[in-house]
Each structure stands twice: as structure tokens, then as C-alpha cells.
Amino acid sequence: MSVVYLVRQGTTLHRKDGSLLLCQGKRPVEKIPADELDRLVVLGAVTLSPSAVSFLLSRGIDTVFLSFYGRYLGRLNAGTRKNVYLRLQQYDRLRDAPFRLAMARQIVRAKVLSQTGVLESRLKDGPNPVLSRGREQLLEAAAGAARAGDLASLRGFEGRAGAVYFRCLEELLRTPDFVFHGRNRRPPKDPVNVMLSLGYTLLLAALEREVEQSGLDPGVGCFHELEYGRPSLVLDLQEEFRVPAVDLVVLRACNRRVMRLQDFYFPDRMAEEARDLAEFSELRREAPVVLTYEGYRKFIGLFESRCGERLSVRTLSGGEGAAGGRRHELRALFRRQVARYVRAVKGEEEYEPVVWDSRR
Structure with missing residues (x-):
């Protein structure tokens, strides 16, 4: 799989024979071979020529658009899979309230237990009262999620766990350069939140592609409204x-x-290229913190490298199922979990989310 990110602002992507050519004005900047190109991610003020759009569609190259601030805008593709029978099964299953609640419980428990693992990993280095108390609260939230009687109470447990987790995140930062006082977004107001928001957006784009290719309807879930x-x-x-x-x-x-x-870039030294007026013209006086061009390149490289890493994960039951107890490439896990969700929709097995295994 080859993923290319277009970050350089003010450029235009053209078709050049069987390849793509990125230009700054009339000056070629980068030639992009299309033979192994699987996904293209376009950030901010990058223009696609009509010939480039036609080429991308004809090759079935998934093309994702983000604002310069990392907000997900949409994607260009030649149409989703037309597996109407799977979608009918999906709709029927999600009208089943007990099924939907059971799936949502699993999703929340797995998330909270992974968050707990982050704190436990740090506690191996020595005692920390803040993290110890946070760990206890997260375990309580995970237990509460397991017995939640409806989606509203489940969302309450998930929200409380998130508040505890992000309060503890400040304890995990070991450099004075980066300060974190809790989660904020739309737009994020500090470098740590900028990276979190962009990372979640990149993750969403990668997962949405897998969901669409599976034939599932990406708009119909269990936990989110x-x-x-x-x-x-x-x-x-x-x-x-x-x-x-x-x-x-x-x-x-x-x-x-x-x-x-x-x-x-910080508001007091914001370069003109960092102001995406189509999105934030009304907030020009309160322009948020954003990554520079080189910052984008570095963070995107870190994210893509992570997706290629083999990680230790386990399932909630601790079994050897789809992922339990073994190391898997993260990108492969995206596809594997979507496939497992399809089997759960068909009634072939129960869906088990993966939990990051901090013990390994």
C-alpha cells in the first residue's frame, strides 16, 4: 500500500502520462508514480486539475481532503461497494436494541482499558498518585460500561473516562516544551491538541476507506448517535x-x-499560508495553533510509520481470536477488525474490539 500526502500549499496536481505531477505554478515540484498509489491525502490549498480528478477516479485511487487545520472535509472515489444485502443485514441488526447495546459496551470497554494501559505503562517506572487514582477511576468506568443498561448511561461512563484520561495525560509528558491542560478542539488551541486532532482525523480517514470497501454503511453505528x-x-x-x-x-x-x-505556527507569528480563509475567516483574530509545512511532514511520517508497526494487542476475552495475544501490523488490524464487524453483522460471530496490550 502506498499513501501520498500533498501538504505544500498553493500547488496544483496534474496528470502527466501515466503519472501525477505536482506543480507550483508552472514549475514541477514532485512526480508521483501511480502504479502502486493506493491513497492520496490532500491538505489545505492544493488544487486538483480536471485531468487529475479523472485519472484518480479511473484508477480507483482513494482521495481524501483535509483542511489545512486537519479537519476532515470529504473524499473522492468512484462509488462505494454496492453490497445492498450486507447493508440490509446491517440495518436489521442495528434495529435490534440488545445487539446494538452489547456492541457499544464492547467498544467502550476496549477503549477505556487501552487508556488504562497507558497509565499502567507509566506506573511501571515508579509510583505516581495522580496516575494511580486515574487508573482506579478508569477501571471503575470500564466496569460501569460493562453493565450499562442503555446507551445514554454508557455514553456517560465513556465521557467520564475520557475526562480522567486526558487529565492524566499531562503527567505523561516529560518535556517542558509541550504543555497540556486537557482536551480541546474545533479548533485545537495548543500543539498537543493539534497533533491529537490531526491524528484522529488521519485514523478516521484510514478506517472509513476499509468500511466502504467492506460494503458496510459507514453512517450506521452502534455507539455514536x-x-x-x-x-x-x-x-x-x-x-x-x-x-x-x-x-x-x-x-x-x-x-x-x-x-x-x-x-x-502560533497566532502571534502566523504565516499567511497557515490561514485557511475558507474555513476560519470569521476567526482570523483567533487563528488557532497549526502545524508548519515541515511539522505536517514530520507528524504524518510518524503516523504512517506507526500504521506499519507490529503491535501487541489482545481481545477483551484475552483469547487468540482475531488478534488476541499476538503482534499485528496496525494497518492490517484496521482491515481485520472491519472484516470481523461484517461477520458480527451476519451473525457468524460476536464482535470483539482489540485492546492495546501494555504488558508486552
Whole structure:
């Protein structure tokens, strides 16, 4: 699989014979061979010529559009799989309230247990009262999620767990350069939240592609509310991967000083190219913190590298099922879990999300 990110602002993508050519004005910047290109991610003010759009569609190259601030805008593809029978099964199963609640419980428990594992991994280095208390609260939330009687109470447990987890995240940062006082977004207001938001967006785009290729309807999930235009199923599947695919990448990038403050634009020194007026013209005076061009390149490289890593994960039951107790490439796990969700919709097996295994 080959994924290419177009980050350089003010460029235009053209078709050139059997390849793609990125130009700054009339000057060629980069030639992109299309033979092994699987996905193209376009950030901000990058233009696609009509010939490039036609070429991408004819080759079936999944093309994702993000704003310069990393907000997911949409995608270009030649149409989703037309597996209407699978979708009918999906709709029928998700009208079954007990089935939907059981699936949602599993999703939330797996997410919270992965978050717990992040704190436990740090506690191996020595006692920390804040993290110890946070671990206890997360385990309580996971137990509460397992017995939640409806989706509303389940969402309450998930929300409380998130608040505890992000309060503890500050304890996990080991460099004074990066300060984190809790989760904020739309737009994110500090470098750590910028990286978290972008990482979650990249993760969502990767999972949405797998869901569409499976034939499932990405808009119909179990845990997230149905809403016009919302990819609820993708958001459901994203939960179990937030920790291993994004949170740990951000912590590693900060603590190892791979990412630095120079990789971000701040409102008092915002370059003109960092102002995406189509999205934030009304907030020009309150322009958020954003990654620089080099910052984008570095963080995207970290995310893609992580997707190719082999990680230790387990299922909730601890069995050897789809993933239990073994090391798997993260990108392959995206596809494997979507396939497992399909089998659950068909009634062939129960769906078990994966949990990041901090013990290995």
C-alpha cells in the first residue's frame, strides 16, 4: 500500500502520462508514480486539475481532503461497494436494541482499558498518585460500561473516562516544551491538541476507506448517535484504535522531542499560508495553533510509520481470536477488525474490539 500526502500549499496536481505531477505554478515540484498509489491525502490549498480528478477516479485511487487545520472535509472515489444485502443485514441488526447495546459496551470497554494501559505503562517506572487514582477511576468506568443498561448511561461512563484520561495525560509528558491542560478542539488551541486532532482525523480517514470497501454503511453505528453526514460506524471502530494509533504516537513525538515548538505556527507569528480563509475567516483574530509545512511532514511520517508497526494487542476475552495475544501490523488490524464487524453483522460471530496490550 502506498499513501501520498500533498501538504505544500498553493500547488496544483496534474496528470502527466501515466503519472501525477505536482506543480507550483508552472514549475514541477514532485512526480508521483501511480502504479502502486493506493491513497492520496490532500491538505489545505492544493488544487486538483480536471485531468487529475479523472485519472484518480479511473484508477480507483482513494482521495481524501483535509483542511489545512486537519479537519476532515470529504473524499473522492468512484462509488462505494454496492453490497445492498450486507447493508440490509446491517440495518436489521442495528434495529435490534440488545445487539446494538452489547456492541457499544464492547467498544467502550476496549477503549477505556487501552487508556488504562497507558497509565499502567507509566506506573511501571515508579509510583505516581495522580496516575494511580486515574487508573482506579478508569477501571471503575470500564466496569460501569460493562453493565450499562442503555446507551445514554454508557455514553456517560465513556465521557467520564475520557475526562480522567486526558487529565492524566499531562503527567505523561516529560518535556517542558509541550504543555497540556486537557482536551480541546474545533479548533485545537495548543500543539498537543493539534497533533491529537490531526491524528484522529488521519485514523478516521484510514478506517472509513476499509468500511466502504467492506460494503458496510459507514453512517450506521452502534455507539455514536446517528446524524446526517456523520460516519457513525467509522467513529465506533475508531475508538479501539485511538490509543495505539494516535495517543501513543503523540506522547512519543513529544517525549523524544521528535516534534518541537518550531514545527507549529502560533497566532502571534502566523504565516499567511497557515490561514485557511475558507474555513476560519470569521476567526482570523483567533487563528488557532497549526502545524508548519515541515511539522505536517514530520507528524504524518510518524503516523504512517506507526500504521506499519507490529503491535501487541489482545481481545477483551484475552483469547487468540482475531488478534488476541499476538503482534499485528496496525494497518492490517484496521482491515481485520472491519472484516470481523461484517461477520458480527451476519451473525457468524460476536464482535470483539482489540485492546492495546501494555504488558508486552
